[in-house]
Amino acid sequence: MTALWIAVAALAILAIVEALAILALAREVGLLSRRLPAAPALESLEGMEPGATLPALRLADARSGRPSSPDLGSRPAVVLFMSTRCTLCADLLSELDGVVKDWPDHAIVPVLSGPAEEARAMLDRSRFAGQAWQDDGAAMRAVGxxxxxxxxxxxxxxxxxxxxxxxxxxxxxxLIQGRVRTGEGAVWVEGDSVSSAS
Incomplete structure (x- = not known):
């Protein structure tokens, strides 16, 4: 019976050591990832080709549901297409106030694709204080x-x-700075950054 208790104690000690090793590795991965530079936007073959003119988008205000289109004024714009059923999109929507603060000379245009109720709920859950638009899918199809x-x-x-x-x-x-990463890995495409002076 003592041999059994010794074996159980040894296994318990081994489990504790393994748990500590896993925590140490997780901490190290976190520290390493903080040292990595932020990855630029990944080049997309979807969507309109550079040089094409963005068509007028028929959208609705995501909060009120009233038909509305983004007023870009005389500023360059980043039109962000996000699905209401995409967790990554919800996280990105929560970060957009920071983008607005970083790039005040650009219009940031979040377009939430999905039913109006889902778009409103996604916007309510996010921390985004700016205006967002809801798309029934027609705008996404219009831009490919x-x-x-x-x-x-x-x-x-x-x-x-x-x-x-x-x-x-x-x-x-x-993307605003004109840095886009191609799908081949370490190849970088340097584009023209767009400022309000252009």
């Missing part, structure tokens, strides 16, 4: 986007300058 989250950068004339997959605030900023 199938999957989300996707972004299209347009200049003051409404001409598409860049497009990409954006999963977080840093990727949106990289």
């Amino acid at each position: 986007i199938v999957t989300t989250p996707r972004a299209i950068l347009v200049d003051t004339a409404g001409v598409v300058r860049s497009r990409g997959v954006v999963n977080n605030r840093e990727m949106v900023s990289s």
Whole structure:
């Protein structure tokens, strides 16, 4: 019976040591990931080609449900297409106030694709204080986007300058700066950044 207790105690000690090792590895991975630079937006083959003109989008205000279209004024814009059923999109929507603060000379246009109730609920759950629009899917089809989250950068004339997959605030900023990563890995495409002066 003592041998059994010794074996149980040894296994318990081994389990505790393994748990501590796993925690140490998790901490190390976290520290390493904080040292990595933010990845730029991933080039997307979906959506309108750079050089094309963004069509007028028929949308609704995501909060009120009234028909509305984004007023871009004389600013370049990042039109972000997000699905109401996409967790990554919900996280990105929560980060957009930071993008608005980082890029005050750009219009940030979140378009939530899905039923109006889902768009309103997604917006209510997020921390985004700005205006957002709801799309029944027609706007996404009009610009050739199938999957989300996707972004299209347009200049003051409404001409598409860049497009990409954006999963977080840093990727949106990289798209605005003209840095887009191709699908082949370490290849970088440097585009023209779009400022309000263009």
